[in-house]
Amino acid sequence: MIATLDDIKALEARGFDEVYPLRTPWDMIRTQAEQRPDAVAIRYVNDASDPARDTALTYREFADRIMAAARVFRGLGVTPDRSVAILTQHSISGQVALWGAQIAGRACPINPMLKPDHVAALIRAANAACVVVMGVNDELEYWSTLVPALRAEGIDLPILACDADAPSPGADGVLEDLIAEPGEPIEVHGDERTLAAYYHTGGTTGAPKMVQHLRLNEAHVARSCVLMHDLGPDDVVVNGYPLFHVAGAFVYGLSTLSAGGTLIVPGRLGMRNTAFMGRIWTQVERYRITVLGLVPTLLGAVKGQPVDADISSLRWFLAGGSPLPTELADAAEATLGVPVRNILGMTESAGAIAVEPVHGPRTPQSCGLRLPFSEVAIFGETDGEADPDKILAPGETGIIAVRGPNVADGYSEESRNAGTFLDGGWLVSGDLGTLDADGRLFITGRKKDVIIRGAHNIDPQMIEDALLAHPKVEAAAAVGMPDSYAGELPVAFVMTRDGWTPGEGELIAFLKDRIEDPVALPKRIGTVDAMPLTPVGKIFKPTLRAEAIRWAIASAGEKLGLTPEVVVGDKLDTRVTVPAARLDDMRAALEGMPISFTVTGA
Incomplete structure (x- = not known):
């Protein structure tokens, strides 16, 4: 159990191999499929008012589909130096495509709401061999405009439909049908230092900016969140974040899966599913939800809902994505009796830099302690730039930097690394902050937001x-x-x-x-x-x-x-x-x- 920095140091004394025995996402999921094959990995909510329509996938079924997807992607030309561009909502097929792509080669999840010319540029920058796009449906339909636009932009790769409710014109296949065909497992190349995924960042305009995740980056964040959040097989975690966001993929997603817990995915609309989020306490009682991961704005919204159901199963609110206002956290805890804990992360750190341990106290304005086997430091500046030779003492304010297994392998264009990925393995976050004597990290502002x-x-x-x-x-x-x-x-x-x-x-x-x-x-x-x-x-x-x-x-x-x-x-x-x-x-x-x-x- 982790509550303090001393607990993290005690964990580190046991050695990295003992604490992090599984160092790739596939190893984590495959191991759960071997140990708990019939446990539910993902429960997908098709209709928030009718749980009988849910789709539940066991760990055995999940692992089988992932390997089948990897086989399909390999057949379409995906190799260790090529990727699968994935433009879907958070869904079972989206999850299958994400991890299957990492077995066959690399994944490149992309926000499907970006402009088509930007999507096309990301597909090219990722050296994609095929594309997966959510197909035609009545709920959130972008296939009919996005796919023709991508073709007009010169994307002539195979485009597969998934999660469709109707035929998707122009599809080169349907992912769910293709992975249902029999076949043999493919060989998994590489190790934990192999490039696993490209995650785009830096806004929606301009040249593509792609973060390179190694398999170890993703696995380290997932396992660290399990330790800091005390996740286990009995946990039921709501994850409505998109898979092109590191929180959805790793902080709440892979962490829960690696612990053998169950992910509740609230349909295509995710956290924007008003039928689900508008009756959140009913959902907590129905599924015996133990963890809700929310950005502060959503925490404020659910706090205002009268509790009209049994929410005794709920263990924690986990807040991240933006600073957690103390007044909001105080009010949520007082009103609902559920502890709130904070997280700080960024795409370049696979989603986590610091986490407030659920068994430690919530400290106002703190985003928690560093992850095990990582370092967090506060840098001073030289000529306006973060300087790793000027590490500041506890209590001094400067620029937050981190290094460790969670730090990505830079940007796909090395020229973009300057000022962010520094020599010595340091990642400069761009946040202004301070560390206290107990190792807690505080954000005092974001340099570019000042x-x-x-x-x-x-x-x-x-x-x-x-x-x-x-x-x-x-x-x-x-x-x-x-x-x-x-x-x-x-x-x-x-x-x-x-x-x-x-x-x-x-x-x-x-x-x-x-x-x-x-x-x-x-x-x-x-x-x-x-x-x-x-x-x-x-x-x-x-x-x-x-x-x-x-x-x-x-x-x-x-x-x-x-x-x-x-x-x-x-x-x-x-x-x-x-x-x-x-x-x-x-x-x-x-x-x-x-x-x-x-x-x-x-």
Whole structure:
């Protein structure tokens, strides 16, 4: 049982071979299939109101399908230096494709909601030999537009359909049918240091940026999460994260499978399945769920649901993906009586850097302890860059870095490694943080998210946490609004409960006694019906930054007696249209704002 850093050190004294005997995902799944063949590995919820329609897959069936998929992929030209591009929701076939691809060669899970030209670029960058796409269905249908668009982009590889409810035009085969055909197991090449997967990161525009996962990276994170979360065969874990996200694949997925537990997958929509998440306590009672992994925004949503079922099976809430507000965690624990624990991870670390052990205390603002056999350090800077020769003492704030078996093998384009993957095996996270004397890691901000007002750095999380202390605020996000004088000014957006509309200046007045630094007090707070979210439920701040840009330009126009037309692009590049006679006035008003803009005449 792990509760403290001393427990981790005691574990390390036993040696890596003893603590991590299985070092590839396939070894982990295959071992469970041998030891617990009839236990349920995955329960897929087809209809949240009718459990009789669930699809349950045992570990024996799961392992057999994975090897069959590997055989199919090998027959389509997948070799150790080629990959399978996987564009599916989190489903049984998605899981089968992910691990089967890693046996035959490499997996490349891709967000199917990206623009087709970007998807095509990722497929090429991954040196894919075939593609798996979720087929035609009534619930979430992208086959009919995505596949023709990929063909138009020049992707002439075999494209297989899966998870379809109807024929999928243009498919070169149906994955479920192909893996049902008899055949022999294929040979698994390589070892734990073999490249297992490409995971894309770095946003949805620009050239592909692919993280290279070794098999050991994924297995180390899975086993470490088992140890830190005390997972075992009796655990039932809800995992609605997509498989192109490291949390869905490894932190909650492979960890549960490697422990012999059962994954509950809430259908194609995952955590966006309102029929499932809207009656979450009924689902907990029905399936005897023991662990719920949620981003903080979803934790806030479920906390507000009256408990109308027996939830005594629920052991832990695991929060990750964004900083965990102390007020939210306190309220969830007080209301529901279920402990909340935090996680910090990134794609480049296969999903985990630090984890709060479930048997240790929850420490406000902490994201936990380093993983066993890894190192976490706080770097100072030289010329604005993280410097591994400047490791800071406990209590000092700097840039968080990690090295160990969880750290990926860099980016597929080595030139992109600079500043992130450093000599000596260090991965620079980009988060600002500190370590305490007990080894607990604290995030104080994200360097690129810092709001810079003049020469003053403002941590947006400070504003967000203060807003979340208001009983009527359900979600909050702070960003920088461009300003021609200060560079940026802090502004915020809130989503309120019960349709509450704050009076003018009411929330700013609420913050005055809660934000110690007066320059961090937001200049404006707007309300939104719903926060823009990524597929895993994180607040998508570029959308809010775009709105802040519109606020700034509208304000500048108002001072000139103008109402400019403002269009903010994907990269926050901004086009401003005003009467032709006022072009120079508008340009002058915007000078000094840290944005890319073009002013044109109407």
